Each structure stands twice: as C-alpha cells, then as structure tokens.
Amino acid sequence: xxxxxxxxxxxxxxxxxxxxxxxxxxxxxxxxxxxxxxxxxxxxxxxxxxxxxxxxxxxxxxxxxxxxxxxxxxxxxxxxxxxxxxxxxxxxxxxxxxxxxxxxxxxxxxxxxxxxxxxxxxxxxxxxxxxxxxxxxxxxxxxxxxxxxxxxxxxxxxxxxxxxxxxxxxxxxxxxxxxxxxxxxxxxxxxxxxxxxxxxxxxxxxxxxxxxxxxxxxxxxxxxxxxxxxxxxxxxxxxxxx
Amino acid sequence: xxxxxxxxxxxxxxxxxxxxxxxxxxxxxxxxxxxxxxxxxxxxxxxxxxxxxxxxxxxxxxxxxxxxxxxxxxxxxxxxxxxxxxxxxxxxxxxxxxxxxxxxxxxxxxxxxxxxxxxxxxxxxxxxxxxxxxxxxxxxxxxxxxxxxxxxxxxxxxxxxxxxxxxxxxxxxxxxxxxxxxxxxxxxxxxxxxxxxxxxxxxxxxxxxxxxxxxxxxxxxxxxxxxxxxxxxxxxxxxxxxxxxxxxxxxxxxxxxxxxxxxxxxxxxxxxxxxxxxxxxxxxxxxxxxxxxxxxxxxxxxxxxxx
Numbered sequence: 001x002x003x004x005x006x007x008x009x010x011x012x013x014x015x016x017x018x019x020x021x022x023x024x025x026x027x028x029x030x031x032x033x034x035x036x037x038x039x040x041x042x043x044x045x046x047x048x049x050x051x052x053x054x055x056x057x058x059x060x061x062x063x064x065x066x067x068x069x070x071x072x073x074x075x076x077x078x079x080x081x082x083x084x085x086x087x088x089x090x091x092x093x094x095x096x097x098x099x100x101x102x103x104x105x106x107x108x109x110x111x112x113x114x115x116x117x118x119x120x121x122x123x124x125x126x127x128x129x130x131x132x133x134x135x136x137x138x139x140x141x142x143x144x145x146x147x148x149x150x151x152x153x154x155x156x157x158x159x160x161x162x163x164x165x166x167x168x169x170x171x172x173x174x175x176x177x178x179x180x181x182x183x184x185x186x187x188x189x190x191x192x193x194x195x196x197x198x199x200x201x202x203x204x205x206x207x208x209x210x211x212x213x214x215x216x217x218x219x220x221x222x223x224x225x226x227x228x229x230x231x232x233x234x235x236x237x238x239x240x241x242x
Numbered sequence: 243x244x245x246x247x248x249x250x251x252x253x254x255x256x257x258x259x260x261x262x263x264x265x266x267x268x269x270x271x272x273x274x275x276x277x278x279x280x281x282x283x284x285x286x287x288x289x290x291x292x293x294x295x296x297x298x299x300x301x302x303x304x305x306x307x308x309x310x311x312x313x314x315x316x317x318x319x320x321x322x323x324x325x326x327x328x329x330x331x332x333x334x335x336x337x338x339x340x341x342x343x344x345x346x347x348x349x350x351x352x353x354x355x356x357x358x359x360x361x362x363x364x365x366x367x368x369x370x371x372x373x374x375x376x377x378x379x380x381x382x383x384x385x386x387x388x389x390x391x392x393x394x395x396x397x398x399x400x401x402x403x404x405x406x407x408x409x410x411x412x413x414x415x416x417x418x419x420x421x422x423x424x425x426x427x428x429x430x431x432x433x434x435x436x437x438x439x440x441x442x443x444x445x446x447x448x449x450x451x452x453x454x455x456x457x458x459x460x461x462x463x464x465x466x467x468x469x470x471x472x473x474x475x476x477x478x479x480x481x482x483x484x485x486x487x488x489x490x491x492x493x494x495x496x497x498x499x500x501x502x503x504x505x506x507x508x509x510x511x512x513x514x515x516x517x518x519x520x521x522x523x524x525x526x527x528x529x530x531x532x533x534x535x536x537x538x539x540x541x542x543x544x545x546x547x548x549x
Contacts, residue, residue: 082451164445166444166445177443
C-alpha cells in the first residue's frame with residue numbers, strides 16, 4: 001500500500017542526513033514559515049491595533065485583506081520570483097502576503113472583542129487612550145490575536161511547500177521530486193511530515209492561546225453573569241468603538 | 243464601515259466567484275471522461291495531447307491534415323501525464339498522441355540504453371506494446387539541454403559540454419528537482435564529461451523562473467527544452483552534447499491500430515516538415531504572440547502547402 005510505503009519513507013533513517021535530508025529540509029520549512037509569520041505580524045499587528053482601537057478604516061481593511069486572501073500564492077510566488085530572482089525572498093514575500101490577512105483580522109478582532117463597558121470603565125478611571133490600548137485592549141484581545149497568528153501559521157506551513165518551486169528548499173522539494181519521478185511514497189511521505197508539522201504548531205498555539213487569557217477573564221467566562229450581555233447592549237453614548 | 247448586509251452580499255459574490263472558478267476547473271480537468279465513450283465510433287480518430295502547449299500545437303497539426311483528408315477527428319487535448327494517456331492509447335480511447343521518442347521508449351522499457359535518435363527509433367519498434375506503433379519521427383527535438391548565456395559561453399569559450407571541465411568557477415545547474423535523479427543529471431555530467439556541478443531546484447521546467455535565474459547568474463547552466471522560444475529570445479547558447487548524455491527526444495507520433503496507412507501518410511507529411519526551428523517558431527507564436535493552437539497550426543500548414 002502506498003500509505004504504508006509513505007510512512008516507511010518517513011521513518012527511514014537513510015532519508016535524514018545530508019543537505020537534502022529530511023532534517024535539513026524540515027528545518028528550512030520551519031524557518032521560512034516562522035520568519036514569514038513573524039514579518040507578517042510586525043506589519044499587521046500595529047495596523048490591526050490601530051484599526052481596532054480607532055474603529056477607522058475597518059471596512060477598507062476587511063475588503064483589502066479579503067482581496068489579498070484570494071490571491072493564488074503560486075502566482076504571487078512566480079511574480080516575485082521573476083522580479084527578485086530565485087531565492088529566499090520570493091517565497092518569503094509570498095508567504096508574508098498569505099499570512100497578513102489572518103494576523104490582521106486577529107489583531108483588530110481582538111481589540112473589538114473587548115466589551116465597551118470595560119473600555120468605558122478604564123476611561124472613567126482616568127486612563128489615556130494609549131493606556132487603554134496597552135493595558136486593557138491588548139491584553140484582553142491577546143487570545144484572538146494568537147488565534148489569528150495560529151491560523152496564519154497553519155496556512156503558511158502548508159503553503160511553504162511552494163518555496164521549493166523557486167529553489168528555496170523546504171519539504172516541498174520532496175513533493176515536486178516525487179511527482180516528477182513517480183515516487184509517490186516520497187511525495188506522500190513529505191506531505192505527512194508537513195501535516196505533522198502543522199499539527200505540532202496547532203498544539204503549541206492552542207496551548208499558548210489558552211495561556212494568554214487574562215486570569216480575570218478566564219474566571220468570568222466560566223461562570224457568566226446572567227445580566228452581562230444585557231448591559232453591553234446599552235453602551236454609554238461616548239466610548240463606543242463602532 | 244461596512245454594514246452587515248453589504249458584507250454578506252460581498253461574501254456571496256466571492257463565494258459565487260469561487261464556485262464558478264471551481265466549476266470551470268472541473269470542466270477541463272478530466273478530458274478522458276467525455277472522450278473514452280465516443281471513440282468507439284470506428285471512423286473517428288481521437289487525437290490527444292499532453293498538458294503542454296507545444297504538444298497541443300503538434301496535435302493540432304495532425305488533426306488539421308487528417309480533417310483535410312476527410313477523416314473525422316475528435317480532439318482530446320491537455321491530458322497531463324504519460325501514466326494517464328498511454329494506457330488510454332492502449333485501450334483505444336485515444337488514437338494519436340504526439341510523443342517524444344526518448345521518454346516514450348523509457349516509459350515502456352525502463353532499462354533502455356538507446357540515447358541517439360536512430361537507436362531510439364529502432365528500439366521503440368520492439369518496445370511498444372501490441373496495438374501501438376510509432377510513425378516516423380520528425381527532425382524536431384524538444385529535449386532537455388544544458389543552456390548557458392552568451393556571455394558565459396564567450397568568456398569561458400564553452401560551446402559544448404566537453405568544454406565545461408576547464409571552467410574554474412563553481413557551476414550550478416537550475417532545473418526541476420528530478421534533474422538530480424536523472425541519468426543526465428549531475429552524476430551523468432560527472433561520469434561522462436568529468437564536470438562537477440551543484441544543483442538548484444527550480445520547478446517550472448525551464449520556464450520563466452529558470453530563465454531569470456540564468457540571466458541573473460544565480461545559476462550558470464539551465465535545463466531548458468531545446469524547442470523553448472526563450473533560448474533564441476535571450477541569445478542563450480545550448481551546449482552541444484557530443485557523447486549523447488541527454489537522450490534524444492524527437493517528436494514522434496504514436497498511434498493505435500485505428501490509424502490506417504492513409505491516415506499515417508497524412509501524419510507523416512507533418513513530421514517531414516517539422517524541424518526544431520519550425521517547432522520553435524510555432525512555440526513562439528503561442529508563448530509570445532498568444533495565438534491559439536488551431537490558428538498557429540493552420541497558418542503553418544498553409545505555409546507548408548499542406549492545407
């Protein structure tokens with residue numbers, strides 16, 4: 001069976017050494033994926049916070065990030081490859097573009113998820129806008145941000161197989177090689193590794209996502225006040241981010 | 243701010259677009275579904291092609307000369323891989339395929355050693371399964387090559403693979419990753435020509451990205467198909483292969499029993515005029531001028547007096 005052969009390929013120690021070995025490729029794959037998500041976060045998180053905090057340009061951001069999401073990554077990759085040559089930059093840029101919408105959505109949705117009463121309470125305490133953002137909105141929105149990053153990582157790890165298309169290595173090399181040489185066990189084996197990598201990241205991020213929930217929120221969400229929803233529906237005239 | 247109904251309409255539009263794209267994808271993805279049944283009609287000749295624009299143009303050449311001679315032709319183009327279409331040819335669902343001699347031989351005889359044009363032609367006769375035969379090969383080849391820039395060729399005085407061993411700088415080959423496992427890959431270069439090369443996998447089969455890498459100097463050698471218009475367009479130099487490291491890939495029509503002598507004679511007419519230069523010209527019309535394969539074929543056949 002092809003599945004059995006694929007798993008045999010995955011555990012075969014002779015595949016692991018050398019510059020084309022699984023270890024090297026796996027590392028390349030992890031490295032380019034995490035770097036792409038990191039760059040995407042540096043770009044998207046401040047913008048997302050700005051949108052979430054001010055409530056401005058939200059429609060534009062949704063439309064833009066939705067549009068970007070629809071870009072076929074292989075096309076973007078080829079385009080950048082033709083502009084920048086075959087190297088790490090082209091796939092990295094393509095993956096950053098893939099990751100930005102999810103991170104952006106996580107960032108502004110995180111801020112928006114903070115209940116208006118909480119923001120109003122913070123303002124009533126005399127907090128400045130900056131303090132509200134850094135001490136109230138960001139900590140409370142962190143789980144959603146991590147959720148966005150988690151989604152981005154999942155997409156990027158799966159799509160980073162395309163890096164091999166322009167000679168940037170990663171596990172995708174085995175997929176292309178397997179396809180062209182009818183070595184389907186290798187192709188499927190590499191896919192299994194990508195899946196395993198994605199699952200590993202999922203586990204790490206789901207733990208992280210739970211860990212960043214502020215203690216007060218975690219407690220409250222387990223025993224909800226019956227009246228809490230009612231109160232959020234009657235926001236005070238000012239301080240309603242809309 | 244986008245209101246909920248607007249957002250919903252937007253989402254609906256996006257979904258509709260996606261579905262439309264998926265449907266149009268389906269329509270072209272499995273050409274065999276429609277072709278297999280109707281080919282039982284004994285008078286219709288079914289012509290297939292690989293999912294490769296140049297192959298489709300050649301198929302269209304066959305199709306138009308056959309139609310001119312009164313045959314009913316059914317076109318079943320863009321069928322993808324050899325593993326898919328050759329079994330269909332054996333089953334009789336397809337009657338004519340434009341093929342490449344070396345690869346065709348190696349598909350049926352994994353241990354084939356023939357490398358030159360004539361050796362392959364005679365080996366093919368024995369290797370093809372019952373019911374299939376290869377007609378005369380055209381002069382045109384569309385095969386892997388090691389190609390360099392003109393500057394590289396002049397600076398290092400290199401026009402043949404035999405000249406490469408005297409080049410001092412590190413040589414990197416840009417090619418599909420499979421190049422590394424093929425007999426003509428780095429190992430073959432070492433054993434036949436004594437050249438040590440490194441590999442850079444670029445998976446677009448000698449397409450625009452490979453060309454870019456060669457022009458940038460990211461790679462010094464690139465595996466570009468000999469009939470690719472980019473070689474002429476960029477003044478590249480394809481290195482000669484005096485020791486036949488690379489298996490010859492002459493354009494060869496492979497046909498089923500349903501192709502009688504009259505039809506075979508028609509296809510032969512095409513093969514006789516199909517030189518590599520002619521093939522490059524045909525390919526250029528497709529990749530550069532974006533003409534349709536039917537128009538390209540028609541113009542060429544009229545020029546050659548076959549239509």
